[in-house]
Amino acid sequence: MGRSPCCEKAHTNKGAWTKEEDDRLIAYIRTHGEGCWRSLPKAAGLLRCGKSCRLRWINYLRPDLKRGNFTEEEDELIIKLHSLLGNKWSLIAGRLPGRTDNEIKNYWNTHIRRKLLNRGIDPATHRPVNDGPNNNHPTTTTATATTNISHSNPSLDAATTTISFANATPTTHLIKEELEDETKLNSDDRKIKKTLPEFQERCPDLNLELRISPPHHHLLPQANCSSSSSSSSYVHPQLQHVSYHHHHHHLRHNQNQPLKTGGRSSSVTGGTTICFACSLGIENSKECSCTSSVDGTSGSSTGYDFIGLKTGVLDYRSLEMK
DNA sequence: AAGTGCCTCAACCGCACGAAG
DNA sequence: TCTTCGTGCGGTTGAGGCACT
Numbered sequence: 001m002g003r004s005p006c007c008e009k010a011h012t013n014k015g016a017w018t019k020e021e022d023d024r025l026i027a028y029i030r031t032h033g034e035g036c037w038r039s040l041p042k043a044a045g046l047l048r049c050g051k052s053c054r055l056r057w058i059n060y061l062r063p064d065l066k067r068g069n070f071t072e073e074e075d076e077l078i079i080k081l082h083s084l085l086g087n088k089w090s091l092i093a094g095r096l097p098g099r100t101d102n103e104i105k106n107y108w109n110t111h112i113r114r115k116l117l118n119r120g121i122d123p124a125t126h127r128p129v130n131d132g133p134n135n136n137h138p139t140t141t142t143a144t145a146t147t148n149i150s151h152s153n154p155s156l157d158a159a160t161t162t163i164s165f166a167n168a169t170p171t172t173h174l175i176k177e178e179l180e181d182e183t184k185l186n187s188d189d190r191k192i193k194k195t196l197p198e199f200q201e202r203c204p205d206l207n208l209e210l211r212i213s214p215p216h217h218h219l220l221p222q223a224n225c226s227s228s229s230s231s232s233s234y235v236h237p238q239l240q241h242v243s244y245h246h247h248h249h250h251l252r253h254n255q256n257q258p259l260k261t262g263g264r265s266s267s268v269t270g271g272t273t274i275c276f277a278c279s280l281g282i283e284n285s286k287e288c289s290c291t292s293s294v295d296g297t298s299g300s301s302t303g304y305d306f307i308g309l310k311t312g313v314l315d316y317r318s319l320e321m322k
Numbered sequence: 323a324a325g326t327g328c329c330t331c332a333a334c335c336g337c338a339c340g341a342a343g
Numbered sequence: 344t345c346t347t348c349g350t351g352c353g354g355t356t357g358a359g360g361c362a363c364t
Contacts, residue, residue: 015332016333056332088352102331102333103332
């Protein structure tokens with residue numbers, strides 16, 4: 001008893017979409033909204049498979065798509081996210097507003113792979129191509145990168161950003177403990193839960209702990225990222241622990257607030273929680289309703305300034321891998 | 323101008339997952 | 344608990360465009 005085919009293949013068009021088909025699909029979705037892809041073709045008068053309609057809409061017709069070349073910032077963000085998430089194109093696409101997983105996947109395969117190879121980096125492992133087994137330092141569990149971040153405020157010049165990817169850290173345990181409670185998880189959280197051991201295995205010397213100094217406003221009581229207009233890369237001299245949760249969630253969420261999908265920054269509890277999207281600088285993410293803006297002295301108006309990526313104060317490739 | 327090879331990217335395919343019954 | 348359905352994801356394909364000879 002097999003599954004029924006997703007569509008009547010004998011009576012469906014395949015291949016490139018025509019202008020008329022596009023118009024029909026757009027008109028239908030404008031009227032009825034997305035969803036029910038299986039029944040959409042018939043209802044819209046299209047001789048197409050529902051999956052094909054969905055793909056066409058998501059990858060090409062959606063009005064919020066950002067067309068055009070990828071920026072250097074997007075390149076670096078993709079590389080960084082790929083090093084953490086692997087070929088989870090949809091998760092990566094979720095960090096790049098206006099870009100689709102298909103687009104990023106294609107771009108990766110055609111441009112970034114080559115770019116990394118030219119840099120002498122293996123695109124699959126994000127390690128130097130010549131980095132043999134002896135250089136993997138398998139016994140070391142902590143890769144701590146310490147970088148000085150220049151800042152307009154002299155008092156912050158010595159601010160330290162620590163990115164630790166070690167396995168056995170309190171924060172990581174915390175992540176695991178929270179993810180152990182299935183009742184608190186939604187589907188996205190479960191995806192992350194599945195991903196966690198995956199990229200710990202992928203990068204045995206990496207853990208998930210991102211330790212950066214949060215924007216000053218995050219230290220204020222009741223502060224959240226929707227209430228501030230200060231720079232997203234403002235660094236408080238006192239190191240704060242920031243959980244690195246790679247799906248735009250808040251790992252140390254308020255006990256009174258269920259851990260849920262969505263970018264709304266939770267309140268800072270003891271300076272330990274930060275909206276991941278905002279920490280990435282992706283303020284215009286669909287999932288993030290944070291309204292914080294940058295002040296121009298740092299950060300990025302385009303929203304991509306992952307721990308100083310745009311300004312070049314922290315090049316992840318320079319991170320010390322022990 | 324014609325032939326060839328390479329590159330890009332839209333689209334397809336098969337599979338997996340979650341929800342519903 | 345099992346089956347079915349709808350949807351989404353990642354890998355792959357192939358048509359069309361471009362560069363080179």
